[in-house]
Amino acid sequence: MKRLLLAALLALSALSSPALAVQPDEVLPDPALENRARTISQELRCLVCQNQSIDDSNAPLARDLRLLVRDRLKAGDSDDKVMEYVTDRYGDYVLLRPPFKATTLVLWIGPFAVLLLGAAGTFLFLRGRRGVAAGADTAPLSTDERRRLDALLRKDD
Amino acid sequence: MRRLLYLLPFLLFLGVGIAFYLGFERDPRDIPSALIDKPAPTFDLPAIPGQMVQGQPAQGQPGGGGLSSARLAGDVTLVNVFASWCIPCKAEHPVITRLSREQGVTVYGINYKDKPEDALTWLSRNGNPYAAIGADQDGRVSIDWGVYGVPESYLIDRKGRIRFKHVGPLTPQVVEEQILPMVKHLRQG
Amino acid sequence: MIPELGHYALVLALFVALVQSVPPLVGAATRNGAWMNVAVPAAIAQMLLVLLSYAALTWAHVVSDFSVLNVVQNSHSAKPMLYKVSGVWGNHEGSMMLWIVMLTIFGAAVAVFGRNLPPTLKARVLAVQGLIGVGFLLFILITSNPFIRVIPAPIDGNDLNPLLQDPGLAFHPPFLYAGYVGFSMAFSFAVAALIEGRVDPAWARWVRPWTLAAWSTLTMGIAMGSWWAYYELGWGGWWYWDPVENASFMPWLAGTALLHSAIVVEKRDALKSWTILLAIVTFSLSLMGTFLVRSGILTSVHAFAVDPKRGIFILVLLAIATGGSLLLYSLRAPTLKAGGLFAPISREGALVLNNLLLSTATATVFIGTLYPLFLDIMKLGKVSVGAPFFNATFVPVAIPMVIAMVVGPYLSWKRADLGAALTRLWVAGVAVVAAVAITAYVKAGSGPLLALVGIGLAAWAFVGSLVEFADRIALFRTSFRNSWNRAVHLPRSAWGMTIAHACVGLSILGMTGTSAWQTESITAMKPGDRASVAGYEFQFDSVGLVDGPNFKAERGTFTVTKDGQRIATLEPERRSYSTTRMTTTESAIHTTVFSDLYVALGDPTQNGTAWIVRIYHHPLVPWIWIGGVGMMLGGLVSLTDRRFRIGAPERRRTAGKTGGKSAPLPAE
The missing domain is CATH 1.20.5 (Single alpha-helices involved in coiled-coils or other helix-helix interfaces)
Known part of the structure; x- marks a missing residue:
């Protein structure tokens, strides 16, 4: 019984939260830069929510990562550099398009x-x-x- | 030869079926750290605003009284990422306390995205086992550590490299079977 | 009392399913007519018992009998009646009940409509259906019993997940399951044919309608799921390549291949062992989808309650059904005689190409979905495979598929002239060039290059399919009346093909449009604020509070204008469900022929005076689902073909085809 309830709870949490991801205060004023940020965000996995990109997820960590991506872009990093910055910390696991390797x-x-x-x-x-x-x-x-x-x-x- | 070709779908399915069976034993939510055997990130976090260290306001002390990467080198230490709003953190708190007070491991804390007053209340209620605490209010330093969910714990060797990571609450079992042997080994090496 | 009745009926159905399987199999082997005939009444009885059981569960939900655990967990007395009924299948146990209901309906349909089937084939098909029923009835009774009582009964229930309280999602599962389960018919026919050791055009003619029916409903189910995600998740995504979506997409792809290869078996008596294999694979992929969704072996945003015991059980079922049938295949398939001969450039050749590409597409989705699992169990690390991977690998396979889809119907059976076919397609070629040129001019280089490819493909598929149809009825080459007559007398399957193929083009149009040229505005807005998206002005008029039956909502009112002209009033809601304490967004959408205007009301900002408002302009997006519905209709139209209705195949006619002589064949 307890296990069933737990399972039900799990199911709920899995289905919950309509993805209202990107918040207004995150959006960069420069549309070109924002566009790059969105493209990068779609390639990065939200680690806590599983199988969603950080662009689709409203998890706090996803938001932090979106902000991080934008900060790196504002600092003048290239797209590849930003990706590298994130993979240095979270590994290839965050890449929704896995890198080509053995x-x-x-x-x-x-x-x-x-x-x-x-x-x-x-x-x-x-x-x-x-x-x-x-x-x-x-x-x-x-x-x-x-x-x-x-x-x-x-x-x- | 031709018969073998017709057997191929069955063999493929056999492989997939075995993979499914073995798949039950793994935890899809367990994510490896990219930082194992790499130097711990460079950071300098202030103390929790209002925190007292040895009876003095922490923020007035040299180095801000918080936690910086410089402090991590020298001895084998455990860095624990926690928050007052995190329920499993409370569950692991006695384990951390024992590790710090009885088992002789220096434990540093990173207070993750917490309200200062909440964090201080939490520490005064549950005790403070941390040798020093850095407040990571925007979570940016934790991202450098590759944190994706609190609590997380990292074992740092004497050269300041990350050697082990545990996600989720520390249990006595994890401490006994993984952390303490590793600490012993790292201290010798 | 009534839940116990349902439970009892379910147990009884299990025994009836056993009776439906074992005696007929023995009877077919020993040519014992009486034993074989047991299958027919058993299949009908099994259906009636399962329906009774399902009705009992529905009754418990409808009257909110909170002494039943399943009702407690998934219902609430204040829930609207529609969702009390749909809530029955909105949870794991109930959805398995719906599964078995579909299965037994299909089984009974064979029993009733399959009068013309050879008795041994019919007995074996029903027996295999019965065995699948045994497996799933055991699964429900042992691991997922929906009739468990709680004592003492709570006063009220936990309510159904609010995301499921939506008309779109309410009817998505029945279509999806009808599709999944419908493929069990093809599977049963395949296994029965393997036991019989014989596959002939008549066999294909029986299999095709069932496959068509399953394929049509699955198409609808997937389209509805995608549409639901689009309007309910609040930002207009329509496909995420999530494992659960992929789990439904793989059987669809394999089923599409099956649909086409069965044509070759029917018309030309070729590709027999391949078609059998596809039938097994398609249903196996359906089973695998069920396994993936319910075992928790892969993580997904919308997985069911995870319970390893259930996972193991379905895995065992999968092993028996798929493993057993593939083993049987490896023994029997080599003995199947190869059939009709054909040149590579021919209708058969085109359908072989179609199967090659669809199989590759299926394999691509399969590899991508399961690769993280494979890598992990081999202890080679963790990897994420998401939308960017699938877009990069699936699209290159899909493009030649769509190109070939248009050319194929122009090729004649046995041997064809590709050059002549392409010449006849000049109109479609012109349409492609025109569409690409207009798009490039209007959009002036915005959007990726792939968007132009997409537009070109859409034009090719849509116009090419229609041109082929026009060609067939000799439109403009003879009097209109004459063409009309020809059209009326064309087989329904030709109509169906044209509709479905043309609608593939429409869907591609929608997918391309919204992916390439979607524009958005995500801002914090106060009543009185204005936002401008894609030339439309959105005025945020007000926010009001609305009381729903089991929720409270904030309803925003937006007036949309363009060039001063009032276009629409949009009223998106943000609902809070009190029992589950969840919030959902009910986006408001204004659909025109060319685009959707989409407004979603998000959370209030911290000081509470403004709301986060997401406004999107999704060009051409409605065509995705119009195309999806059209594909389903194409399938259904094809299903009304006379050949299928008669059902009785003329073996006499097919005998002439196998000889490789060019006996006159029907045009289609």
């Missing part, structure tokens, strides 16, 4: 490997289908067919 090789290569293997398989399959088809089509004509064909060809002459 442990993410399968992740990044995987879809394309599936496509290539699938394409190779499809190619072999299609060749097989066509191969037989061509073979069937070029099967020697029966004497009856040859006679009719000859008749047709003569008619054209």
Whole structure:
């Protein structure tokens, strides 16, 4: 019973809080800079809320990180520098687009490997289908067919 | 060979199924620290406004009476991030107190996004086991530490490097099985 | 008393499901007609019992019987009646009940409408359905019983999560589950065919309507979920690539592939073992979605109550259903005879390409969703895979898919002339160029380059599909009356295809528009303040207090004007639900053909005089869901095709097709 209630509670907390993320006081006056901030925010994971970017989350930490991102941008950091600043502290885990490295090789290569293997398989399959088809089509004509064909060809002459 | 091809989906599924089964044992909310074996971040935090250290207002003392990275080097220390509004912090408080008073580990506190008066009331009610406390009111220094939820505890070696991180309340078990052996080892090394 | 009746009916349904499975399987193996025939009344009885049980649970919710734990946890006496009814499936136990209701309805439908099925196939299909029922009834009874009582009964309940108290989300789960569960039909047919050791065009003709029905409802379910997220979460996002969303998207992608490969089986008797595999995979992905959502194995913003015991149980079900069927597949599939022959450039070839790309898309979502789990259990560290990853990998697969989607229907079966097909598509080509040029001119370089690609694709899909239809009815090449006649006599499946394909274009249009050119204003506003977004003036008139049945709300009134002309009055709300102590935003949206004006009222500022107001202009966004509904309609129209209604396939006709001779085939 207690466990059920706990589970229910967990469910509630998971579903709660409509994401009213970015607050007016965070928005930078410079639209270009703000735009960059939003783009960066969408790439960074909110660590406490799981599977939401800090741009989507209203968790206090997400807000702190949004402010941090904006501060770094105001200080003149490039986008990459800002990302680096955050990953230095929280690791690659905060990146919603994982960096390409040994442990993410399968992740990044995987879809394309599936496509290539699938394409190779499809190619072999299609060749097989066509191969037989061509073979069937070029099967020697029966004497009856040859006679009719000859008749047709003569008619054209 | 052709038969093997038809067996492939089953084998793939087998792998996925095993992964799902093993997945029950992991905690998806447990996030590793990026700072293990790296030097602790450089910071200088003031004391909690109104805090008294040895009967004197902390803020009047040399160095502001707060906590800075300079203090972390020298001995193996534990840095504990806490807040009065955090319920698990209260649960771990006796464990921290014992660690500091009986088990001989210097514990520093970072007071995370707290109202000064709340923090002071909390400390006077529950006791202050911290050798020094820095008040991180906007949470910026905690971000440098990679804090994502209070309480968090970091073990710092004599050279001021972070060697271990624990997220969530410290329990006697964590102290006995992980922190104390590590402290012993780091003091020798 | 009534909850006990429901509980009892559920237990009885379990035994009936066993009767539906075991004797018919034995009977089919031993050619014992009497044993096989048990399946039909059993399937109907199982449905009636489950319906009775479900009705009992609904009754408990409707009359607010707080001696039932499930009602206590998810209802409140002051909750509006609509949500008392929808609240039944708004929680884990009740949603599993809805699952099983759908399952048994599908099963009974086969029993009733499947008169023309060969008796052994029918018995086996129903038996497999029965076995799935056994699994899930056990699951409900052992781990998720909704009829548990609480003594003493509390005075009132905890209320349903306010986010679920919304018409959009109220009806999202029934559609979603109908889709998930509908794929169980394809699965049962596949397993039955494997047991029979035979797949032929007739088989595909039985499978297709069920798959179409499931696919249509799943499309609707996903669209509704996305629409709900859009207006309820307060800032207009419509797809987050969250694991739970992905869990519904994977069966959709695989199901779309299945829908198309089944056509090849039906028309050309080819791709048989592949289609069987897809049918198994599609339903397995549905099961996996259920597992992912309820096991807590992946973290998600909208996961159900997490209980590892349930997770283990569903995993065991998954292992039996998927593992068993794939093992059976590995044994039986190699014995299936390869069917009709075709050249790579042909309708079949296009559908194979469609399947390749859809499978890749499914794999992409699968890998991305589960990669964090795989990496973690191999102790290789933690990684996050989110929207930016999926956008980077999914879109490149989707683009060729949409391009091919338009060309495919132009290709004839067996062998086709790609050049000729492309020539006939010149109108669509012109449309693409025009759409891209106009967009580039109007938007003058704002928005990413990908936006132009999106607009081009949308035009290609929409115009290309319509052009193909026009071509088919010889529009403008013959008298209008003649064309009309042709259109009327076209098979419904051709209508359905055109509608669905064209609507894919509409959805892409909406997705592109809002992603590329959305504008927003997030400010603290006091009544009397004005804000300007995308050329519209928003005047914040006032805030009033409103009393709802189980909530209190602040309702803001905004007058929207453009160039001095009054456009709309928008009244967004910020609701506080007293029992759950949660706040929700009810955004106010003014929809026009070209865009949505979207206002959400946020928290009051600290001194209480102003509110955080989010105003968005989402260009073209309504088309996402118009397209989604259109796709569903396309599926339904296709479902009314006469071939499916008759159901009885003419085996005689199909026999001629397998020989590889170019016997005349229907155009579609």
